Amino acid sequence: FVMMGWLIATRSARGAEETDDRPKDVVAAAVVDAGRVLLAQRAHPVELAGKWELPGGRVESGETHAAALVREIREELGAEVEAGDAVGKPVTLPNGLVLHAYRARLRAGTPAALEHLDLQWFTADDLRRLDLDDVVPADRDWIPELCIILDDA
Numbered sequence: 269f270v271m272m273g274w275l276i277a278t279r280s281a282r283g284a285e286e287t288d289d290r291p292k293d294v295v296a297a298a299v300v301d302a303g304r305v306l307l308a309q310r311a312h313p314v315e316l317a318g319k320w321e322l323p324g325g326r327v328e329s330g331e332t333h334a335a336a337l338v339r340e341i342r343e344e345l346g347a348e349v350e351a352g353d354a355v356g357k358p359v360t361l362p363n364g365l366v367l368h369a370y371r372a373r374l375r376a377g378t379p380a381a382l383e384h385l386d387l388q389w390f391t392a393d394d395l396r397r398l399d400l401d402d403v404v405p406a407d408r409d410w411i412p413e414l415c416i417i418l419d420d421a
């Protein structure tokens with residue numbers, strides 16, 4: 269009973285501190301269709317606004333990466349995708365979040381910028397011409413791998 273009291277006290281104290289117990293993983297989708305990849309232009313925060321990224325977001329507790337990817341694309345683009353193979357290596361952000369990119373195939377719907385400023389389909393040549401300053405820092409390392417994927421598509 270003493271042990272149980274300690275457990276309850278510890279848990280409520282942690283809750284009061286607003287600790288973030290969510291997984292550190294973020295998933296991002298490389299939706300590839302007809303030899304092009306879909307990039308989304310961030311609306312916020314200010315330092316990232318206007319920069320291109322692979323759309324996605326944080327994995328929730330108990331969620332697989334594939335399920336998180338499907339949910340995030342449904343929320344952000346209003347489209348249904350199927351998650352595929354990993355793209356490149358995971359990227360660790362300064363805040364400790366770890367970003368994982370996966371290929372994704374469109375199953376239904378037409379992607380729309382529900383939470384982004386804009387969406388654009390990029391060919392490998394478009395990506396090679398893209399100024400990396402216009403890409404979200406964490407996503408920059410994935411561009412060469414995306415070019416290879418598109419060249420093979």
Ligand code: CDP
Nearest residue numbers: 294296321322323324325326365404406407
């Ligand atoms: O909305 P949610 O918190 O699920 O996700 P988010 O705010 O879109 O992304 C979580 C974190 O991952 C933020 O720090 C984003 O800047 C970062 N992120 C990124 O660097 N590159 C992406 N392709 C997607 C997210």
